Structure formats: structure tokens, C-alpha cells
Amino acid sequence: GDSVTQMEGPVTLSEEAFLTINCTYTATGYPSLFWYVQYPGEGLQLLLKATKADDKGSNKGFEATYRKETTSFHLEKGSVQVSDSAVYFCALSAQAAGNKLTFGGGTRVLVKP
Amino acid sequence: NAGVMQNPRHLVRRRGQEARLRCSPMKGHSHVYWYRQLPEEGLKFMVYLQKENIIDESGMPKERFSAEFPKEGPSILRIQQVVRGDSAAYFCASSPETGGEQYFGPGTRLTVT
Numbered sequence: 247g248d249s250v251t252q253m254e255g256p257v258t259l260s261e262e263a264f265l266t267i268n269c270t271y272t273a274t275g276y277p278s279l280f281w282y283v284q285y286p287g288e289g290l291q292l293l294l295k296a297t298k299a300d301d302k303g304s305n306k307g308f309e310a311t312y313r314k315e316t317t318s319f320h321l322e323k324g325s326v327q328v329s330d331s332a333v334y335f336c337a338l339s340a341q342a343a344g345n346k347l348t349f350g351g352g353t354r355v356l357v358k359p
Numbered sequence: 360n361a362g363v364m365q366n367p368r369h370l371v372r373r374r375g376q377e378a379r380l381r382c383s384p385m386k387g388h389s390h391v392y393w394y395r396q397l398p399e400e401g402l403k404f405m406v407y408l409q410k411e412n413i414i415d416e417s418g419m420p421k422e423r424f425s426a427e428f429p430k431e432g433p434s435i436l437r438i439q440q441v442v443r444g445d446s447a448a449y450f451c452a453s454s455p456e457t458g459g460e461q462y463f464g465p466g467t468r469l470t471v472t
Contacts, residue, residue: 250401282463288465288466289363289450289463289464289465289466290402290450290452290463291463292460292461292462295460335401335402339458341457341458344407344414344415344457345407345454345457345458345459345461346392346404346407346415346418347392347394347402347404347452347461348404349394349401349402349403350401351400351401352400352401
């Protein structure tokens with residue numbers, strides 16, 4: 247079945263550091279790929295998405311590129327802020343699976359001033 | 360336009376009691392997904408419903424769990440005879456159409472004592 251693997255955390259960074267969170271997936275067909283962010287005590291918010299190979303999703307300084315050849319969708323941000331401290335989830339959805347989301351285990355990011 | 364609403368936000372039940380979790384989708388959305396997040400884990404798909412129909416319940420435990428989305432009113436996730444292992448955060452998401460973006464509610468945190 248479909249699956250998503252992302253790097254385990256926690257990831258601790260200083261403010262203005264570069265952030266990368268690795269995400270790889272296994273799926274049949276051509277899934278859509280997503281990054282969600284979860285702040286403490288809250289639900290998930292869509293951060294960015296890409297629906298086909300070589301698409302780049304971007305939002306709030308975060309970027310991720312859909313790489314079909316390496317089945318990856320790594321999240322990057324050039325300069326993190328304390329407010330970026332959260333848990334980040336990589337996910338995929340496939341039309342053949344009713345578009346339900348399959349999530350990775352999440353990566354906790356802590357940005358220190 | 361109000362977002363996805365879930366209530367209660369926190370629910371405490373003793374072992375053997377019933378838990379009812381409610382989800383009101385965004386206005387105009389007729390597709391609802393339920394996900395469960397166990398402590399320190401990612402979200403796992405449970406069930407996908409459209410108005411009055413269960414489309415995919417492949418993630419639902421075979422016993423004690425049921426879900427509905429009536430023509431009028433919120434979607435309900437019902438857990439009978441709760442056990443400690445049911446303690447988790449339960450999130451619902453709604454979508455306006457098949458394959459559309461899913462918008463998440465704030466979740467219901469169920470604690471079984």
C-alpha cells in the first residue's frame with residue numbers, strides 16, 4: 247500500500263538557520279504530495295502541495311519539489327524563525343484511493359532564538 | 360466562512376463508556392474524512408463519508424467504531440465501550456468535492472481513564 251517516510255525529529259535549530267526535512271514516498275500511480283504543519287494543541291494546516299512531477303510548492307518561505315525519479319518531496323526553508331516551531335507532516339493522496347491522505351510520522355522542529 | 364468545527368475539543372470517558380465525536384464541515388462541503396492521531400505518531404485514515412454514504416471505511420477498527428454523515432447535521436464518529444488504547448486525538452477534514460483540498464478541524468482529544 248501507499249506509505250510516507252520522513253526523517254525523525256526533533257530537529258533543533260537556531261533562528262535564521264537553514265531547514266531541510268526529508269520525505270520519501272511509495273505509491274502506485276501519480277499521487278499528489280503535501281506538507282502540513284501542526285502547531286501545539288491545534289489541527290493541521292496545509293503548508294504547500296504539488297500535484298505532478300517537477301512541480302514546486304511554496305508558501306511562507308517554505309518550498310518542496312515533487313521528484314518522481316527519487317520519489318521524494320523534501321521540505322526546505324532558507325531562514326527559519328522561532329514561530330516556525332511546530333510539527334511538520336508529509337502526506338500523499340491518490341485518486342485511486344479516494345483521495346484519503348497517507349501521512350508520515352511527523353517531524354518536530356524547534357527553533358531557538 | 361467558518362472553518363471545520365469539531366466538538367467537544369476535549370472528552371474524558373471511563374473504560375466501557377461511549378464516546379461521540381462531532382464534526383461540522385465547512386459550508387458547502389459534502390465530503391468528510393476522519394483521522395486518528397495516537398500520541399507521538401502521525402495521523403492515520405479511518406473513514407471517508409459523503410452525505411448519507413460511507414465511501415471508504417478501510418481504516419476503521421472492525422468493532423466498536425462507527426461513523427455517519429446524515430443528510431442534515433454533523434458527521435458523528437462513535438466509539439462504543441471505549442478502552443485505554445482509544446485515547447488519541449481525532450481529527451476530521453472536509454472537502455468540497457472528490458479530490459479537493461481537505462481542510463482540518465481542531466480535533467477532539469479523547470482520554471480514556
